[in-house]
Amino acid sequence: KQPLAVTVPYNLQPTEILAQRFSCWKAIIKAVLIYLQETCSIQDEIVRQQIRLSHAINFPFNKKIATPSSSANVLMSKLFTPAGSKSITDLPQVLGEYHNAMIQVAQYASRELNNTIIPRLADLRRDLQVKIKEIKELETDFTNNLGKQLQVTKRELQQYAQSLEQAKYSTSNSLDPYLCKQTLEKSIKRQLHEENFLHDAFINLQSSGGELEKVIIHEIQSALTQYAKLMGQEAQLVFDTLISKLDSGFLNTDPALEWSYYVNNSVNKDCFIPLDLPMRHFSKISYKSQFDPLANELISGFLERRSKFLKSYTRGFYLLTPTFLHEFKTGDRKKDIVPIMSLSLNDCTVAEHSKRGASEYKFVLHAKQNGLIHRGQNWVLRCDSYDIMFKWFDIMKKLTSTTDPKMRSKFVCEYLNL
Incomplete structure (x- = not known):
């Protein structure tokens, strides 16, 4: 103001x-x-x-x-x-x-x-x-x-x-x-x-x-x-x-x-298997004549074979089937499956063996002349005991006494209780 x-x-x-x-x-x-x-x-x-x-x-x-x-x-x-x-x-x-x-x-x-x-x-x-x-x-x-x-x-x-x-x-x-x-x-x-x-x-x-x-x-x-x-x-x-x-x-x-589609539905689906597909086991496998008597082992073990010329013995593992006698280097059938020698029983006979109480127990296997293996050769096989020797001799005697597959099959079934 x-x-x-x-x-x-x-x-x-x-x-x-x-x-x-x-x-x-x-x-x-x-x-x-x-x-x-x-x-x-x-x-x-x-x-x-x-x-x-x-x-x-x-x-x-x-x-x-x-x-x-x-x-x-x-x-x-x-x-x-x-x-x-x-x-x-x-x-x-x-x-x-x-x-x-x-x-x-x-x-x-x-x-x-x-x-x-x-x-x-x-x-x-x-x-x-x-x-x-x-x-x-x-x-x-x-x-x-x-x-x-x-x-x-x-x-x-x-x-x-x-x-x-x-x-x-x-x-x-x-x-x-x-x-x-x-x-x-x-x-x-x-x-x-x-x-x-x-x-x-x-x-x-x-x-x-x-x-x-x-x-x-x-x-x-x-x-x-x-x-x-x-x-x-x-x-x-x-x-x-x-x-x-x-x-x-x-x-x-x-x-x-994507993986599920790839393995189940894509063009490559046949290249894969279902994850739930069970694995196969040998015990579940079956095939024709799987249990045929002629496909069995009858006896096996270590024997000594005498040399033809030196008269000395060579130890080997032998396996007897209804039709063949095989010699292997070892007794391991998983690793050693190829025999070093095989004799067909159709071409063989057994004629003699040692008596109980002898100094050594052996039997003689005679291979017939067949133009293929060991023409007319005698095979002297020595065992550790009389019982083992006689067992080998007895089985081979019965198998070589006939070439009839039915007779051999009958013997195998009786021997192995099949």
Whole structure:
């Protein structure tokens, strides 16, 4: 309420200050433009990179390969589950759709940035330059004499106070309080007129500046909102066309699915066996004449055979079957299965053996002349005891006494209790 208490700055240059403010906004808009232009370049690069990636989807499912079961070539896809099984064969389609969608979205983003968002901000920046010039031209609205008028009002206040003091305390009055008051109020009115004119200028400048800044911020917000939506579309696209499809497909497929299809349903299914197929065991094997009496061992053991010329004995392992006498190096029938000598009983006879109590126990095996082996040779075989010798002699005597397979089979069945 004091006449000299002025509430409006009267010695500043608000147009310059406000021009600086909007120059800062101009620089900010330029920075946003540069960023969006670089974003546009990146989107163009994304298009190129996505095209490269789409060309890199070259799975060999359509490649022909030779199958091990035949010389014919088949498509590799025949070895895997069919497309649509949420397995590896779906991967080319999922990746292809993703990259094609990314190409389209990046192209759309580039067009929107180039044709709409960036030009609009560029227009805003140019318009702002015009507004800055207009603000500077308002400088004359703030040219005032308020400072001088304040000095006049101050002087009139002092004179009015002096006139009242003279009227109250002095008899020689040179100033009339009434006239001084009239002059003071006239000065205050002139001061207020200057002050209010300046006040209106400030209000107009600040109001228009505030509205201008609202427009600037709104345009930047609008541009960045469109930019965010474009980027959001790309991010959402990654989820919709890649992550969700992979997650609901191949990424959650049983790892055993492809192998199960390969061994059970593919073109190579005949190359494999069911995992639950039982192994075969020798005890379960059966074949024709498996238990024929003529295919049995009757007696075996170590005997000593006398040399034809040196009269010395050589120890060997002998095995007697219903039809042959075999000589082996050892008694191990798993490792040593090929005899070093075999005599057919059809070509042999036994005629004599040692008596009990003799110095050595031996029997003589005579090989008949057959034009093939050991023509007319006598084989002298020595045993460790009389009982062992007689056992060998007795069995061989009965087997060599006939060549009838039925008679031999009957003897084997009786001897082995078959």
